[in-house]
Amino acid sequence: METIDRTASAEATSAHESSLVTDRVTEGIRALILAGELPPGSRIGQEELAARFSVSRIPVRVALGRLESDGLVVLKPSSGAWVARVDLAECLEIYMIRERLEPLALAQSIPNMTDERIDLLERLADDMAASTDTETFLKLDRMFHLASYADAGMKQLLAMIERFWNTTQHYRRAFTSLLGHERNWIIHAEHRLIVDAIRRRDTEGAAHLLTEHIRRTRCELAQYADLFPNPGSPRKNRKGGLSDSSNAR
Amino acid sequence: METIDRTASAEATSAHESSLVTDRVTEGIRALILAGELPPGSRIGQEELAARFSVSRIPVRVALGRLESDGLVVLKPSSGAWVARVDLAECLEIYMIRERLEPLALAQSIPNMTDERIDLLERLADDMAASTDTETFLKLDRMFHLASYADAGMKQLLAMIERFWNTTQHYRRAFTSLLGHERNWIIHAEHRLIVDAIRRRDTEGAAHLLTEHIRRTRCELAQYADLFPNPGSPRKNRKGGLSDSSNAR
DNA sequence: AACGCATGTTTCGTATCCAATTTGAGCCAA
DNA sequence: TTGGCTCAAATTGGATACGAAACATGCGTT
Numbered sequence: 001m002e003t004i005d006r007t008a009s010a011e012a013t014s015a016h017e018s019s020l021v022t023d024r025v026t027e028g029i030r031a032l033i034l035a036g037e038l039p040p041g042s043r044i045g046q047e048e049l050a051a052r053f054s055v056s057r058i059p060v061r062v063a064l065g066r067l068e069s070d071g072l073v074v075l076k077p078s079s080g081a082w083v084a085r086v087d088l089a090e091c092l093e094i095y096m097i098r099e100r101l102e103p104l105a106l107a108q109s110i111p112n113m114t115d116e117r118i119d120l121l122e123r124l125a126d127d128m129a130a131s132t133d134t135e136t137f138l139k140l141d142r143m144f145h146l147a148s149y150a151d152a153g154m155k156q157l158l159a160m161i162e163r164f165w166n167t168t169q170h171y172r173r174a175f176t177s178l179l180g181h182e183r184n185w186i187i188h189a190e191h192r193l194i195v196d197a198i199r200r201r202d203t204e205g206a207a208h209l210l211t212e213h214i215r216r217t218r219c220e221l222a223q224y225a226d227l228f229p230n231p232g233s234p235r236k237n238r239k240g241g242l243s244d245s246s247n248a249r
Numbered sequence: 250m251e252t253i254d255r256t257a258s259a260e261a262t263s264a265h266e267s268s269l270v271t272d273r274v275t276e277g278i279r280a281l282i283l284a285g286e287l288p289p290g291s292r293i294g295q296e297e298l299a300a301r302f303s304v305s306r307i308p309v310r311v312a313l314g315r316l317e318s319d320g321l322v323v324l325k326p327s328s329g330a331w332v333a334r335v336d337l338a339e340c341l342e343i344y345m346i347r348e349r350l351e352p353l354a355l356a357q358s359i360p361n362m363t364d365e366r367i368d369l370l371e372r373l374a375d376d377m378a379a380s381t382d383t384e385t386f387l388k389l390d391r392m393f394h395l396a397s398y399a400d401a402g403m404k405q406l407l408a409m410i411e412r413f414w415n416t417t418q419h420y421r422r423a424f425t426s427l428l429g430h431e432r433n434w435i436i437h438a439e440h441r442l443i444v445d446a447i448r449r450r451d452t453e454g455a456a457h458l459l460t461e462h463i464r465r466t467r468c469e470l471a472q473y474a475d476l477f478p479n480p481g482s483p484r485k486n487r488k489g490g491l492s493d494s495s496n497a498r
Numbered sequence: 499a500a501c502g503c504a505t506g507t508t509t510c511g512t513a514t515c516c517a518a519t520t521t522g523a524g525c526c527a528a
Numbered sequence: 529t530t531g532g533c534t535c536a537a538a539t540t541g542g543a544t545a546c547g548a549a550a551c552a553t554g555c556g557t558t
Contacts, residue, residue, distance in 0.1 A: 156346065268518095
């Protein structure tokens, strides 16, 4: 079985006990954000979180600092913390980065894959095609791709890729429910082609297919630009720069 | 002008006043590590750091947590913090990642470059060729590359690239002083070729040259593997256990 | 020599207090 | 009404003190 990571299915299994309060809080907040329970742009107060997890403010502060490094939270000094609001330009930037990184991870992974791993990938792709629920679809999509990189043995690379999947989670959710399972046949076709190339151990072919898969998604995402919630509001950095105001929920 | 981000030039300018004690401490520790003052593998105690910066332990704890996310320190629960010891495999992994990312940054940057920017790059390359001091060489090399990406307008990408330059700083230093300025003509030749391609606005050419530049360095690095300080002492992870994967905690 | 236990040190978390900054409301003036 | 100003409330950032848990070490016994 071997689940992918402890940060992977944050809500599924509750097997991530680090015995460190800070880690528990960090993963808890991360799960809340990824699940959409704390929507982007919403303010998150330290005391509120501390009360929710029944801890003091210190582990919350540490957790928020860590999540800021992960790009999920934005801190403004002496003011508060907000769930990061990723604008479309940033999202497209991330897709361009993924376009370079994930084919590398896949190419490095394929030579190390067992046949069982490939069977798992095929099963995940089929389940995804059969899924009707948006959340299930998102989860399976994520599992499919991350599982296809798991044998690369490149820890740093995998961590980065997972980070990108996290920060663009909201976009994928909005996009998926927007297109409403009608254009999913494209994704399914691409996934099946990738699995087929992997089974043939056609490393370059699989990498190219993956590149196009990500690239197509990016272009499609850019096309629906105006449909996305992009109310000005430039996301702010710690340094503040010129204050903007208007955060709110 | 236009610093890249808060993680930008930790040692170059001493203009990192965030009025936040945590930020000051974070950048201070980062500078100490990058300068080699705190060597990899050395233990760093909270109280010692707190005393050195004349602050309490709280900002130190937050700073260490942040630097851990940046991959510069390693925390072991209830035990302490160590300066991250990057083994050769990780270093090579990073070079493979850079091989994908930095050509993208360069390609995106070239169309936005002013002629003045290109002049600056040429000047940096020349200064580097004329440099005799290792530290100066390292600094100019870093400035050259980062300046060539600065016009890409991709904040996240730049932050990642800079992070990689930080975590492999020790290797570059060791490698540079090891080869002792005798093989530097290769680097200089590559840099001049890159600048020339940029001036011709030959985006693809420049990107390819950069790819090879990084790739050659990686191969050379791998060749000198046994020469590097890799004294057993496996760097330990928080969870300690096997199979951690991702998140580089 | 190997094992187990006791001790000391450091971190991690809590609780409380205080300073600094932001922010929002209210008020006044043009 | 709109713009700008002052002031007060709320929240964060940090310090200090204290307790508990975990790790590391050394000693003594078998």
